[in-house]
Amino acid sequence: MGWRSTEVGLNFRIIGMALASAREELETVYTASFITICFSAILMYYIERNAQPKVFKNIGDGIWWTIITFATVGYGDIYPITFLGELLGCIICLVGVTMVAIPIGIISSSFINIVQKKKQNLEKENDSQ
Secondary structure, three states: OHHHHHHHHHHHHHHHHHHHHOHHHHHHHHHHHHHHHHHHHHHHHHHHOOOOOOOOOOHHHHHHHHHHHHOOOOOOOOOOOOHHHHHHHHHHHHHHHHHHHHHHHHHHHHHHHHHHHHHHHHHHHHHHO
């Protein structure tokens, strides 16, 4: 049982190293996501507020809709009814999927690079012995 806890600890360290080495790229993606959410929320509010004044009462409702759509959850409690609102909804949904996929790729690539370097170091150590 002792070897498993050591192995799990090593795996968590590798994941931590992967996250640390991808920090700048992840910060860029998350900053872009934040800006996209803010811009889209404001835009959706101004597009839909006249068509649905009881639904899009304020920018907070636009933020709620944008985050839920961006995350591809889509509760259905708030949805656009104008053509421009529906078009923006489609775009935000696609951008949301992309903004989830990009960090996964960045972290995976970083993780693979670290594992390969560790394997190369182990092979060098074994060859030198």
